[in-house]
Amino acid sequence: MISQLKIIIRLFLAFFLCLFLPASCIDKLDFVGDTQEGQLVIYGLLTNIVERQVVNVSRTSAFGLGPTGVQNAEVSLLTSSGERYSYILRGIGEYVLEGFGASEDESYAIEVTVDQKVYRSRFEKMPKMLAEDVLSFEFKNEPFRTESPESVFTVYSETTLPSSQDPIYLRWMLEETYIWPLTYLPGTGFPPPPPPPCFISDVIEPNRLNLFDGSSTNTRKGNFVLGKRKVDNSFLYPFFVSVKQLSINREAYEYWGKIRIVVNNRGSLFDTPPAPVFGNISNVEDREETVLGYFEVAKTKVTRIYTTRADVPFYLVDPCQYFPNKPDDSYASECKSCEARAQGRRWTNDAPVWWKFD
C-alpha cells in the first residue's frame, strides 16, 4: 500500500513540475490569407475651430503594410446652402482646407473625385454641446506593454457634461509635443550658432479610442483615463499633452464604436466577431463599391497640460549630454538632427503658439 502511494505521489509531483512551467496562451501565427488591396479610403474631420481642415484619401494595401496615398483626387467641401470649397493637396494623400471652421447652422459633406468616379458623403451637422475637461497626469510603475512593470505616464480627465438632457457623444484625441534641444557641438574654428531645438509631436496611443456615450447615463461628471505612454528621455524637457475633445453625432459615435471593436479584437470567446466597417461615404454611381472611412463634423475644444523633469519620479539618462573631450562623431544622430530624433514623427523648429509654461 505504502509503495503504491509513493509511486502515485511521485508521479503526481513530476507532472506538476513538468507541466506547470510558465506558458503563454498566445503565439505568433504563420498565417497569411488572401489579401484584397485597392479599396478607397476617405477620412475627413471638420471642426468649428478655424484651422487647417484635412481630408485623407488613400487605398488599402496588402496585409501588414501601410496604406498608399492617392495623389490625383479632387476634394471639395459642400454645404447645405450650396457652397463648395476646394481642398488642396499638401502631402501624400493629404488634402487641406486652410482657415475654415464649421458653423452650427450648416450641414456639410465632402465630395472626392478619383479616376473620374465621384464619391460623396452624407451631409452631417455639427453637435452643439461640449463638455468641460480638467486634465491631470500621473507617473507610475505598472504593467503596460508587457506583464512586467514599466515606468508609465498616464493622462486623466475629469469631465463634466452639460446639464442638458440632450444626447452628447464624445471622442478624445491626445497629442504629445515635447522639446528636444540638439547638442551644441562647437567644433573647431569659429563656433556655429546653437542649433534650434526640435518640437516633436505625435499621437499618444492612437489605437486607444476614447469614446463616451452621454445619452444613456445620468452621470454628469466622470474620470477617464485618456492615454498612457512609456516614460523615456522625451520627459527630460517640458512635455505637453494636448487633448482634443470632439463632440460628435450618434452616427459618428457608432462608427468609431465599430472601429474600436475591430481595432481591439482579441479573438476571445466574448469578442464580437470582426467585420468590415462602412461609413457615410459612397460612390455616387455605384453604391455596391466598397468605400471605407468617414466624414465627421465635430464641435471641438482643446485642453493642454504639461509636465517637466521635476515631476518625473524616475531616473532619466540624457543621451546627448555634452562633454568637451567627446568626439563629435560619437554623439548619437538624435543629438544632432531633429529628423533622426523624430523617427517619422511630426516635428518643427518653431515653438507652437501655445508653448508657454511656468
Next chain:
Amino acid sequence: MSSKDQYIFSNPTAGKSKLKRGIYFGLTVLIWLALSIPHLLAQTEFTEIRFDQKNAEKRAKYFVTGKVTQLETGEPISGVSIHIDGFFAGNNTDNIGQYVLSLDSGRHRIVFRQFGKRPVHYLIQLFGDGQLDIELVNLDFELEAFTVEAEERDRNIRSPITGVTKMNINDIKLVPAFMGEPDVFNVLQSMPGVTSVGEGSAGMNIRGGQADQNLIMMNETIVLSNSHALGFLSSFNGDALQNFTLYKGAVPSYFGGRSSSALNIEMRKGNKENWKGSASLGTALSKIMVEGPIVPEKTSMIFASRLSNANWLLDKAKEVDVQNSKINFHDIYLGVNHQFSPKNSLDFNLLNTGDYFRFSDQFGFEWDNLVGSLTSRNLLTDDLSLVGMVAYGSFNNGFFEPSTIDPSKIENGLYYFQGKITGLLTLEKVDINFGAEGIQYHMRPEFLRPLTSESGIEAETVQKERGMEYAPFISADWNPTENLSFSGGIRYSNYVQQGPDSIFRYEEGVPISRLTITGVDFIESGKVVKYNGFEPRFSFRWTFDKVNSIKGGYSVMNQYLQTISNATGPTPIDLWQLSTTYIKPQRSHNASLGFFRNFKEDEWSTSLEGFYRTTANQLEYRDFADLFLNPHIETELIQGEGLAYGAELLIQKNSGGITGWLAYTFSRSLIRTISEFPEIQVNQGNWFATNFDKPHNISLVTNFHIGRGRTFNTNINFSSGRPVTGLSSNYVIGGIFVPNFGNRNEFRIPNYFRIDFSYLTNGFVRTWDDKINFSVYNLTGRRNAYSVFFQREGRGQRLVPYQISILGSAFPSFTYTVSFGK
C-alpha cells in the same frame, strides 16, 4: 452437445487471440501493459421454469410478461434484448424495464442480454401465462477482460434507428476528461459527428448543427443551461448519472422542439436497500453523493453535489488579470423515487446548477439554472403503459462590468413549464408510442441595473416574449421479421406567441433597422403570431447475415426557441429567443443512411453513416449586432438557409483487455443569408462556413484494463481548424491603423490536436472502498488555437497574426474518492 454447452461463449484460447487483436487496436507505447492480461471465462447457467394454467382451456399462445431490473440498485433496465430459442425476439424492454412476449405453448430458451451485464438464461415450459421478473448483474470490473457496457454489442446491427449513440456512466468514466471528471459532453465529443467550436465554448455541434439545435434533456425534462466553466464540463454529475442516449439521425417523434438532435440523459435512482455514498476531493473539483432507502423497498433517494475549488489554480497563473479572476460553479441533484407497486412508481428530480466567473475587474457573468420534474410511470395493462411528466425550469443570467465609469449589470433569463404524457402499447410485432407534449415559455424581462450606488447608469427594462409550444405525436416500431424493422411517426408541432408584446412596424422597401421604425403595435394579451407544421419521422433497418445491417432515416423538425449570439462561439450567456412575427421558426429536413457490420461475434462493431440536412430560417447576426437590451432584436438579425452533410466512420472494440473506438467524421456545415436587401446580406448572400465547420475529425479512445480495478485510458483528438474572420488589408484613419476584415469565416485557424490520459485505480487504504483518478488533459501541452487576432508590432504598426489558446498547457488533475456503505 447439450443446450448448456451451446451457451458457453468464451474460453481461454479465444481470449488470447482477442487480446492480440486488441493490442493492434491500441496503437500506443503501452503495449506491454496488455501482454500479461488474462481473460474472462464466463459460464452459462440455465434456470428451468414451468408456467401452467390450471382449470383453463389450453391455448396455442401464452403471454410472458415481466420486468428487468438491476440487481444492485433495483433500477429498471431499458433496452434489454430478449432472445427466444436462439433468435432475437424483436423486442427490448421498454423505458421502465418491462417486456411482453407472446409465445407458442411449449418449451423455449429465453435469454436476456445487455452488454456489460451478465446474460440470464431460462428454459421455460410454457403452458400458461406467466410473469418472469429478471435481475441482471453487472459484469465485474475487476475482471481483466472487459465488455463495453455502452450498448448491446449487436445493438448497432439490431436497433431500428440510425444515428443513435448510447452509453452509460461506467463507459463515460473510462474516457479521460478535463479535471478528471467523467463527463457526458466530453465523451460525446469523441464520438463520430459530435464537435464543439473549441475549448471554452459551451455546447456541442452535432452533425453540423448549431449548439442550440440540440434538445438536451434530463429524464426527458428540458435543460437549457447545461455546462460549467465556460463549457469545459457538463452540468450532469457523473455520480448521479445512469446513461445517455443521443439521437443524431432520425429523432423519434416523441422528442421535438429542436432541429438537429436530441440527447436524453437518464439520472440514477437511489438504492432501495442500503445507504451508501461517496466523497471526492480533487484538485479542481470536490463532490459528494449519498443514496439510500427512505422507506426500504419503497422509497429511495439520491443526492449528489459538486463544488469547484479551482481558484487556487488561477492564483498560480502568470498573468495578473488571471490571478485576480475568479471562477466558481456548483451543481446539486436530488432524485426521489417511490414505488407504489411493481406497476406504478413516481419520480421526483431536481437539478440546480450555477456558475460565477469574473475576469479581473473587467467583466464577469453568472447564471443559475433550476430544473424540477415529477414523473409517474404506470403499467395499466400487460400491453399498455403510461408515463406522465410535469416539469418546471428556470434560468437566470447576469453579465456585469464592475470597473467601468458606470458599473452595471445586465440580467435576463426565462422560466418554463413542461408537461408530457407518453403511452406505450405493445402488440405482438408492433410497439406504438403516442402522447402529447406542451411547453409554456416565459422570457424574463431584460434589466440593466447600476452595480454600485455611485454608478450613473439609469435602470432600464426591456420586456420579452412568452410563447407556448405543443405537439401531439405518435410513432410505431414494427418488426415484420427478425431482419426487418420499420419505425415511423409523426409529430404535429404548434407554437403560439402570446401577448403582451410590442410589434414594431418598419418602413417598406428598406431593410428593417432601428432607423426605419415607423410605429409600434402593442398587443396586451392573446395570440400574437402562430406557427405550426407536421414533422414526419421515419427510419428502417434491414439486417442480413446477422452481422450486417443497413439503416436509414428521415425526419423533419421545427424549432421555436433558439439562442442568439454575436460572439465567436456559443457562450453561457447567449440570449434565448422565441419565434416572433419577424423571427421565423427553423425547420430542418434530416436524412441519414448507414451500413453497420460486426465482426468476431460482436467483439468488433463498425459503422459507416452519411447524413444530409437542410435548415430553413437559420439565424445569423448582422455585422456588429447589438443584442442586449434591444426591444427590436429583429433589426440585428438576418435569417438564412443552413446546409450540413457528411459521413461518419466508427470502429469499436467491445471486449477484451483493450477496448475503445476509432471515430472519423467528415462534416460540412454551411449557411447563406437570404434577404432582398444586399446591404444586410452576410458575405453577399453566398454560402459560407459556420463557426463550427470542421471538415475532418478523428478520435481514438483506448482503455487498457490492467486488472484489479485499474484502467489506463487515452483519448487522442484531431480536427480541422475552424473558420475565422480574418484580415484582408488595412488602412489608416485619424492616425489609427484599422484592420479591414474580409468575408465572415473566410479563413481557418490551424488544426486541433490533443492527447488526454487517465489512470484509474483503487485507493491506498486497504479497508476502504477508495478510488484514485489521475488524469492529464492536453498531455502534450499543445497550444491549440481557439481563435486568431492581429496585433501591431513596432512603430510601423505592422499587423501580425497571433493565435489565442484557451488552454495553453497540460492540465493535470487528481481526484481521490471514498465510497461508503454497501
